Amino acid sequence: MLTYRGIPLWRDVRVLQAIGQLVSVVFVVSLLVFFVANLRSAADERGLSLGFDFLGQEAGFPIGESVIDYDPGDSFLHAFAVGIINTLKAAVLGVLLATVLGIVVGLARLSSNWLVRNLAGVYIQIIRNVPLLVQLFFWYFAVFQALPLVQQAIRLPGPVYLSNRGLFFVSPQATPSFDAWVAYLAAALAVAAALRFALRWREQRTGRPSHAVVGPWLAFAAIAAAGWLAADGSPVVRNVPVLGEFNFAGGGRITPEFGALLVGLVLYTGAFIAEIVRAGVQSVSRGQREAALAVGLSNAQTTRLVIFPQALRVIVPPLISQYLNLTKNSSLAVAIAYPELFTVGRTMINQAGRALPIFLLIMAAYLAMSLTWAAVGNLYNRRVQMVER
Amino acid sequence: MATTPEVLPPSTSVGIVGWLRANLFSTALNAAFTVVTGVLSVLMLVAIFRWVVFSADWSPVTESLKLFLVGQYPTEELWRVGAVVVGAAALMGVSWAVWGGVLRTFARIMAAGSLIVALSPLEPAGFDLAVRAWYLGGAASIVLGFALARAAALDPKWVMRAWVLGFFLGMALIWGFEETSLGESLRGFFGAGAALTVVLGVAGWVGRFPAGVVLRWLAWGWGALFLVTIVMFWGLGQTDIAPRVGTSRWGGLLLTFVLALVGIAASFPIGVLLALGRRSRLPVLKGFSITFIELVRGVPLVTLLFMTVIIVPLFLPRGTSFDLVLRALFAITLFSSAYMAENIRGGLAAVPLGQIEGAKALGLGGFQTMLFIVLPQALRAVIPAIVGQFISLFKDTTLVVIVGLLDVLGIGKALFLGNVRWFGAQAEVYLFIAAVFWVFTFAMAYASRKLEDTLGVGTR
Numbered sequence: 037m038l039t040y041r042g043i044p045l046w047r048d049v050r051v052l053q054a055i056g057q058l059v060s061v062v063f064v065v066s067l068l069v070f071f072v073a074n075l076r077s078a079a080d081e082r083g084l085s086l087g088f089d090f091l092g093q094e095a096g097f098p099i100g101e102s103v104i105d106y107d108p109g110d111s112f113l114h115a116f117a118v119g120i121i122n123t124l125k126a127a128v129l130g131v132l133l134a135t136v137l138g139i140v141v142g143l144a145r146l147s148s149n150w151l152v153r154n155l156a157g158v159y160i161q162i163i164r165n166v167p168l169l170v171q172l173f174f175w176y177f178a179v180f181q182a183l184p185l186v187q188q189a190i191r192l193p194g195p196v197y198l199s200n201r202g203l204f205f206v207s208p209q210a211t212p213s214f215d216a217w218v219a220y221l222a223a224a225l226a227v228a229a230a231l232r233f234a235l236r237w238r239e240q241r242t243g244r245p246s247h248a249v250v251g252p253w254l255a256f257a258a259i260a261a262a263g264w265l266a267a268d269g270s271p272v273v274r275n276v277p278v279l280g281e282f283n284f285a286g287g288g289r290i291t292p293e294f295g296a297l298l299v300g301l302v303l304y305t306g307a308f309i310a311e312i313v314r315a316g317v318q319s320v321s322r323g324q325r326e327a328a329l330a331v332g333l334s335n336a337q338t339t340r341l342v343i344f345p346q347a348l349r350v351i352v353p354p355l356i357s358q359y360l361n362l363t364k365n366s367s368l369a370v371a372i373a374y375p376e377l378f379t380v381g382r383t384m385i386n387q388a389g390r391a392l393p394i395f396l397l398i399m400a401a402y403l404a405m406s407l408t409w410a411a412v413g414n415l416y417n418r419r420v421q422m423v424e425r
Numbered sequence: 426m427a428t429t430p431e432v433l434p435p436s437t438s439v440g441i442v443g444w445l446r447a448n449l450f451s452t453a454l455n456a457a458f459t460v461v462t463g464v465l466s467v468l469m470l471v472a473i474f475r476w477v478v479f480s481a482d483w484s485p486v487t488e489s490l491k492l493f494l495v496g497q498y499p500t501e502e503l504w505r506v507g508a509v510v511v512g513a514a515a516l517m518g519v520s521w522a523v524w525g526g527v528l529r530t531f532a533r534i535m536a537a538g539s540l541i542v543a544l545s546p547l548e549p550a551g552f553d554l555a556v557r558a559w560y561l562g563g564a565a566s567i568v569l570g571f572a573l574a575r576a577a578a579l580d581p582k583w584v585m586r587a588w589v590l591g592f593f594l595g596m597a598l599i600w601g602f603e604e605t606s607l608g609e610s611l612r613g614f615f616g617a618g619a620a621l622t623v624v625l626g627v628a629g630w631v632g633r634f635p636a637g638v639v640l641r642w643l644a645w646g647w648g649a650l651f652l653v654t655i656v657m658f659w660g661l662g663q664t665d666i667a668p669r670v671g672t673s674r675w676g677g678l679l680l681t682f683v684l685a686l687v688g689i690a691a692s693f694p695i696g697v698l699l700a701l702g703r704r705s706r707l708p709v710l711k712g713f714s715i716t717f718i719e720l721v722r723g724v725p726l727v728t729l730l731f732m733t734v735i736i737v738p739l740f741l742p743r744g745t746s747f748d749l750v751l752r753a754l755f756a757i758t759l760f761s762s763a764y765m766a767e768n769i770r771g772g773l774a775a776v777p778l779g780q781i782e783g784a785k786a787l788g789l790g791g792f793q794t795m796l797f798i799v800l801p802q803a804l805r806a807v808i809p810a811i812v813g814q815f816i817s818l819f820k821d822t823t824l825v826v827i828v829g830l831l832d833v834l835g836i837g838k839a840l841f842l843g844n845v846r847w848f849g850a851q852a853e854v855y856l857f858i859a860a861v862f863w864v865f866t867f868a869m870a871y872a873s874r875k876l877e878d879t880l881g882v883g884t885r
Contacts, residue, residue, distance in 0.1 A: 052631075057709040064713060071740040078739050149455050150448035151462050165866040166859040167820035170834055174859065177841070178852035364725040371827055378727055385735075395736050399724050406723035 075392070088397075090388050091116075097387050099375045101291050112384055119380030120401055126294065126376060127363040127405070130301040134362060135355075137302060138309025145314045156310065163307035169368050171304060176296035176372040183292075186283055197277060197284060203295055204277035207288030217271035220263025227259060228252035293374035297366065305362045309355060316351035317343060349420050356413035363405050377401055485840050485847040486857045487549035492836045493861075496676015502601070505667055506679060507559040509595040514539075514563040516584070516591055518570025523581050527875035531868065532567050539564040592686070597653075599679070601669040602661040610659035614650055621646045632792030672750035676831035678861070680750070684822040684832065688757040689815050695758065696765025701795070703770055714766070721763035726824050729756040734828045753825045761818045768810040772803035805880055812873035816866050823862075833858055 045051055079086055095115040096108050102118045103125055144156035163171070181200055184190060189199035197204040235248040264271065277287030290298075320343050328338040367378040375383075381398040385391050438446070450456040486493070495506055514535065521532035543560035574584075622643060629639035661667060675683065702714030721729070733756040734749065776799050784794040804811070826835045837854045840847060847854075 053707055057707050060707075060709050060713065074740050074742055147458075148448070148451060149458050151459050151466070155462060155466060161867070162863065165816075165863045165870070167823040167834070167862055169823040169826065170855060170859050170862060173834065173838065174852070174855040178855050182849075182851065367725040367727045368824070368827075370727060378725070378731075382731075391735055392739060395728075395732065398728055402725060402728060403720070403723040 086390075086392060088393050090390055090393075093388070095384070095387065097383055099380065100293065100373070101375060112388060115380055115384060116377075116397060119375060119377040122375055122380075123363070123366055123377040123401075123405075126297055126301065126366045126369065126374070127359075130298060130305065130362050130366065131359050133298070133302040134305040134309055134358075137306035139313055141306060141310035142313025142317070145310060146317055160307045160310055163303055164311075168300060168304045168365055169371060172296060172300040172368055172372055175300050176292065179299075180292035180296045186279065189279070189284075195276065197279075199284075200292065201283055202292050203290040204284040204287050205290075206277070207275045208272045209275040211269060211271055211273055213267040213269050214271040217263050217267050220266070221260055224256045224259035224263070228256040231255050291374075293369070293372055296372055297369045297374045297376075301362055301365060304365070305358055308358050308361075312351055312354045312358065313347075316347040319350045320346045352416050352420070353413060356409055356416070360406055360409040363409065364402065367402070481853050482847075482850045483853055483857075485850050485854050487547075489836070489840060490549050491551050492840075493677045493833060493857075495679045496831050496836060497674045498670060498676070498679065499674065502668070502670055505598050505601070505670075507562075509598055511559070511562050511566050512591060512595065515566040515570035516588055518567040518572075519574040519579065519584055519587070521567070522571045522574035523579055523584050526879055527872045530875075531872070532571065536564045536567040539567075592690070593653075596683070596687075597657060598667060599670070599675075599683075600672075601667045602658055602664075603669040604662045605659060607659060610654055610662075613658075614654040617654070618647055618650050621650065628792075632796070633790040634793075672748050675750065677836050678833055680825075680830065681819075681822050681832045683750070684754060684757060684825065685815075685819045687754055688761055688818050688822070691754075691758045692761035692765050692818065693811075695762035696769055697800070699762060699766035700769035700773060703766065704773060718763045718766050721759055722767070726756065726760045726821055727827055729760050730824060730828050732756065733759075749828065749830060753828060753830055757818065757821065757825075760821070761814060764814050764817070765811065768807050768814055769803060771810065772805075772807035773799065775806045776802045808877055808880065809873055812869060812876070816869050819866060819869065820862065833861060 075086075091113040092111050094109055095112045097115070098108050099106055099115060099118055101122070103121045104118060106114060106118045141156045141159060144152050145160070147153045147156075180202070183198050183200045186199045186201050189197040189204075191197055194206055196206075229252070232248060232252040235246040235251050238244070239246040239248050275286050275288075277284040277289075324342055324346065325338055328342040329335070333341065366376055369376045370379045370382060373379065378398060381394055385394050388394065449459045491500075495503065498506060517528070517532045517535060520528045539560045543557045543564065625639055625642050625646065628634075629636075629642075699714050699718060702710045703718065705711050705714070730753060733752040737752070737755075780798055780802065781794055784798040789798065822832060823834045825832055826838060829835075831839060837858045840854060841851065
């Protein structure tokens, strides 16, 4: 007589799954134990220290450029902060400029003008198919370093000076009366905001055109100008770079390293963003444009009020991942010696000899930036989903 | 009844004039755009042409072509690289005959290109008759492969196998053989065989494959191992036909290709496993996959390269060192497999549940459902993303410059180290490198588009 005894143990899915999990846990844990044991023995033998206590010690190496004050006497922690801020500087400026470039090229790609459309296409095809590092080398070694010596700097109107020491330009400089003017600016902002709110409210209540855009701008400009005139001497003056014996003094400066990195990152990421923008705009169905034109919106209004908000939903998620890529790609600066996070970290390892702790710090810093971008993306997606019907 | 004579459209809306009006001069603004951009681009084109032809100094490129192609691979051993390339060319010809499509385009371009190079009147440094003969051989073997395969009506399955086998043989030939003792070879042979048996046994058991199938795989596997370890590595190691060329001497396009091809071949299966792991119901497996994927995707490739080159040796027992190319490959593979996993996960999500239910209803096991029903559909759905990842990987191989390897870009950079003569020609060198990469990535993107068309993604 046949009796059913249930599934045999070696065919029971639950048992198999449990075994599978157990095996993988044992595998991963033993791998970790193996690594850590090796590391500890290596640390003992070579006298490597694994702590983070060295961060308070004197760094002792110079950094080419920094947003915050730094000198070799500062601590390793301070040097690392300089690296992070330099990365952020490249990332923020890069993201802004790449977005502008990407939108312009993406829209050019959709132009009804054959020449404009195809020129944009050629740019995208060339830039996207060449590795970023090759482009960075090109910009740094073949363009920025090939500029003339400081003494023969190219003078562009402004004045802007181009030389192998970088780009020097006129920068604004605050005078003692600047603080007073800032108060006026704050007031102007408050008034403009209030005016904007009031005019919008009136426009929506009465339906009469109330210049809710132009009005606040005019008010802001008027108050700011009044403050400028009332101040004791102009609050902001031009700081013009002057050629000294070896280099320019004064003015703003973009070093060749930063310039090459920024140009490379912006051109590269801009090409990817352009394709994202094009795909986004094309994803809005043709009927939307036709309907908008039929109800009497102008061409510009149609693009601004109908097409763009819908395209944005398709554009933003891949756009954020491009921002993330740009941030991570800024680490390629190590090849052209721009002192960002990775470059500074590498110098720190050479200087302090604490490879592992510093390496963990670098990883953590990049992970934090990635997570920030991911959080921004998630936030946007949640907002868009709420609007969706 | 009088017929109205046929009224032709006004001459301004058809033909060349019509096209010009519609596409270049539709409005005053558009006309202005056309004129300005047109003049600017013509001026630029003229300037670029004049620079390329008349004022650019291409001598650093033409005098270092060998470096750009194979790095410091010993000259007397170059026949091995040549043999691999000619072999690949023959397979390319065979594939042209068997599959046609985009492979036909590539095979024709390659044949024509090699022929032009072989017969070109230009004479860069070291480009002697022997080198020309190799190029001629490449072109000839494409044609020969095509003709033979056409005559023999080959089964595509065998061509696939020939490519896989050829890949391993080619890598082995380029790497070369070292004298090893018989004992060591046997140890390697039995060690690898035991591992293979365990893996195939477990896979066959979990996947409920018939014992006959598993045994056949085992026979093939042991046979291949015997051929590789005993015949090739031990046998050829005794001779000096193809002595070992250490990877430190590999460079140029050869190194770029090895990094890209091995990286692609390794990261694809790992990516599939990670994607499956991430969708698994087993929390440990899932947690591990998610952690790995997100960690790797959150950091730049440079840090991973740095990790495998500097940090990983700290974790290994003292004295274990493996070579720099392998360590760089390890980083590239890790990095790429995480991205690959995310692409494939997208494809897995696109396979309708009904497919899995249907497979179950037909009596397929979980493993078989995955292998024969889900994965083929999932992968087909994400071909563009996967090829995009391959292209990224190919471009990312340039990052090995940062850890000191001499790939195409590394060679270009090294040309200027301590060589003042060429210092003014940096633009030429980097533009040449850019052009090299451009050709390959453009070809890959083109192949991807054609492959999509052939497989009918989005139309079925």
